[in-house]
Amino acid sequence: QVQLQESGPGLVKPSQTLSLTCSVSGGSISGALYYWSWIRQRAGKGLEWIGRFYTGGSTNYNPSLKSRVAISLDTSKNQCSLKLSFVTAADTAVYYCARGRQLDPYFDHWGPGTLVTVSS
Amino acid sequence: DIVMTQSPDSLAVSLGERATINCKSSQSVFSSSSNKNYLAWYQQKPGQPPQLLIYWASTRESGVPDRFSGSGSGTDFTLTISSLQAEDVAVYYCQQYEGTPWTFGQGTKVEIK
Numbered sequence: 001q002v003q004l005q006e007s008g009p010g011l012v013k014p015s016q017t018l019s020l021t022c023s024v025s026g027g028s029i030s031g032a033l034y035y036w037s038w039i040r041q042r043a044g045k046g047l048e049w050i051g052r053f054y055t056g057g058s059t060n061y062n063p064s065l066k067s068r069v070a071i072s073l074d075t076s077k078n079q080c081s082l083k084l085s086f087v088t089a090a091d092t093a094v095y096y097c098a099r100g101r102q103l104d105p106y107f108d109h110w111g112p113g114t115l116v117t118v119s120s
Numbered sequence: 121d122i123v124m125t126q127s128p129d130s131l132a133v134s135l136g137e138r139a140t141i142n143c144k145s146s147q148s149v150f151s152s153s154s155n156k157n158y159l160a161w162y163q164q165k166p167g168q169p170p171q172l173l174i175y176w177a178s179t180r181e182s183g184v185p186d187r188f189s190g191s192g193s194g195t196d197f198t199l200t201i202s203s204l205q206a207e208d209v210a211v212y213y214c215q216q217y218e219g220t221p222w223t224f225g226q227g228t229k230v231e232i233k
Contacts, residue, residue: 037222047170047213047224062221063121096169105217106160108181110169 002026004097004111012091012118018084022097022111029078030055033102036080038071040093041113050095053080056102087118122146122216126225132233139201141228143214148194151218158218161190161199164227165210173212174199206232 008020022036029036038050051061053071061069070083080097094115098107123146133139149158157177162170172181174190177197187202201208209232214225 046226047215049222049224052220052222060220064221098169100217104175105158105222106172106175106215107162107170108172108175110171113169 002099002109004099004109006095006097006111006114008114008116010115010117012087012116013120014088014118015086018082018087018091018116018118020082020095020097020114020116022080022082024078024080024099028075029073029080030075035100035102035105036071036073037098037100037107038080038082039096039098039107040091041096042090042093048093050082050084052100054102089118092116092118121221122149122219122223124214124216124223124225126212126214126228128228129226130229130231132231133201133204134233135206136203137233139204139208139230141199141212141214141230143192143197143199143225145195145197145216149216149218150194157193157197158216159190159192159197160215160217161188162213162215163208163210164213170213201230204230204232 003025005023012018034055035052037052068085072081094113096113097111099109125144127142159177161174164170178190189200191198211227211229
């Protein structure tokens, strides 16, 4: 059974870069055609898709964040990473990684999420 | 972007009664090439990540109780809980995956009356 686990600093200063890692166990991160997505949820709010890395060879980002986001894969570590630059308090949220598949792109596996607070 | 709008924002239902949540997309999420609606439903309990309930608008995920069902096509969709149980108290989200950016509805909170 595939399991996802997010990790990274829980506190980031304004204007700095938020960096998170999603560690995947129970399967290869590139063993098939997968979408590895990052999704965030601000306190008491809904879900916002940040972007995805497609193992078939592309990335797509939400236009609202596109200028500040980078998602990458490290197949040697079986990890997916998120970098969000120039953060502000509005980026304070629980960040989730989630998996979809090429022909079934809905999110069938999620990590438990990690809270990132942006504050000086 | 495809905007997903759920209604109501919250509802309270008696145990054993039916709960119905609606989701409307600003444009069709039906693909004629695949003959599928690119619409999923998720359940989120406090302190937990969302959990997939329904995909392709009406296919129940493995392990999901059959009291949960999804219906609809094009721009109008419904999630029905046929007989509400205490463990169904949660926030429910619809999500379209027809086109990026993938988008979610604002959520519907289901409580016990």
